[in-house]
Amino acid sequence: MELSKDRIRVLLIFTIGTLIMCCVFYWLPDKDKTVVNAFTLFGTFFSLFGLAVAYIQIQNIKKTSQQTKLAVEKSLLRINQVLSVSELSKANKTIQEIQSFLLHQKHEIALMRMKDLKSILIQVKYNEDLSEYTNNGLYNQNITDLGSDLNNLHDLIIGNKKGVNFSKLNQNLENLATTLTEFENKLKYKEYDT
Amino acid sequence: MIPENFKTLVDKLKEKTTKKEAIWSKTSRDNEFKLDLGKGAITVDMWQNEDTSEQMVDIAVINERGDRVDSIYFSYDEKEDYKCLVDLHALAKRAYYKVDETFKTIFKELDNGKTIGTERNADDLPF
Numbered sequence: 001m002e003l004s005k006d007r008i009r010v011l012l013i014f015t016i017g018t019l020i021m022c023c024v025f026y027w028l029p030d031k032d033k034t035v036v037n038a039f040t041l042f043g044t045f046f047s048l049f050g051l052a053v054a055y056i057q058i059q060n061i062k063k064t065s066q067q068t069k070l071a072v073e074k075s076l077l078r079i080n081q082v083l084s085v086s087e088l089s090k091a092n093k094t095i096q097e098i099q100s101f102l103l104h105q106k107h108e109i110a111l112m113r114m115k116d117l118k119s120i121l122i123q124v125k126y127n128e129d130l131s132e133y134t135n136n137g138l139y140n141q142n143i144t145d146l147g148s149d150l151n152n153l154h155d156l157i158i159g160n161k162k163g164v165n166f167s168k169l170n171q172n173l174e175n176l177a178t179t180l181t182e183f184e185n186k187l188k189y190k191e192y193d194t
Numbered sequence: 195m196i197p198e199n200f201k202t203l204v205d206k207l208k209e210k211t212t213k214k215e216a217i218w219s220k221t222s223r224d225n226e227f228k229l230d231l232g233k234g235a236i237t238v239d240m241w242q243n244e245d246t247s248e249q250m251v252d253i254a255v256i257n258e259r260g261d262r263v264d265s266i267y268f269s270y271d272e273k274e275d276y277k278c279l280v281d282l283h284a285l286a287k288r289a290y291y292k293v294d295e296t297f298k299t300i301f302k303e304l305d306n307g308k309t310i311g312t313e314r315n316a317d318d319l320p321f
Contacts, residue, residue: 149222
């Protein structure tokens with residue numbers, strides 16, 4: 001059986017302490033070598049030994065508790081990242097749906113799905129793990145492009161303005177899908193300390 | 195009448211675009227141009243009203259969440275305000291298509307004294 005560092009330390013303290021106490025008792029004048037003095041001497045040592053063991057145990061518990069806290073934090077982070085990956089996959093799926101609805105000229109449904117997509121994009125923007133990628137002009141450009149496309153499609157549906165270029169709209173959606181796929185892969189293959 | 199904040203915005207955009215310090219892009223509408231800013235964007239569009247057949251021009255402000263937060267539009271009848279926006283639209287269009295840069299390159303090519311144009315494949319000739 002392999003002994004832990006703490007156990008070895010405790011055994012060392014006990015052995016060295018007992019030896020010291022034996023030596024102290026041995027060097028006592030003959031008249032003081034009584035059973036009462038022996039109990040007093042060893043009793044004092046065992047009390048101090050008990051305190052030392054308690055201190056070592058408290059330190060040990062503290063260390064274990066810190067390690068547990070760290071592991072829980074890492075697990076939470078990982079869960080959040082798994083959820084983020086799931087959100088990004090959902091966004092990519094939504095883009096495919098929008099493209100399909102536009103292709104079949106179901107503009108009203110496409111508009112609704114575009115609104116869902118915009119919500120996901122804004123949600124992703126506030127994801128701390130992706131902040132280094134989302135806090136730049138390109139991602140904001142993707143959001144404003146989608147906002148502009150949404151307004152244009154809305155204007156077309158209500159008959160306010162005609163002439164939406166669906167090729168350009170599709171191109172904007174493709175650019176967005178590329179950006180989101182990159183984010184997804186960055187999250188998926190990010191390395192974590194275990 | 196064009197609101198004061200939009201008037202200032204249009205003037206500043208015109209100044210920036212004239213100085214070639216604004217990068218305009220195209221949106222999913224054929225005649226709409228977009229300027230991406232740090233937090234949001236601005237679009238300028240020109241279109242024909244389907245009901246009245248009037249020529250219209252608009253400017254819209256989009257916030258960082260992609261919402262159109264404010265916009266104004268003018269028809270051809272509102273001459274002064276319409277012209278103000280049409281001028282901006284024309285500047286944005288020229289900036290997007292790099293009209294001035296293209297002319298500059300053409301003039302440079304015409305002035306360099308060398309033969310211009312490219313020889314086509316002989317098979318392209320109809321005789």
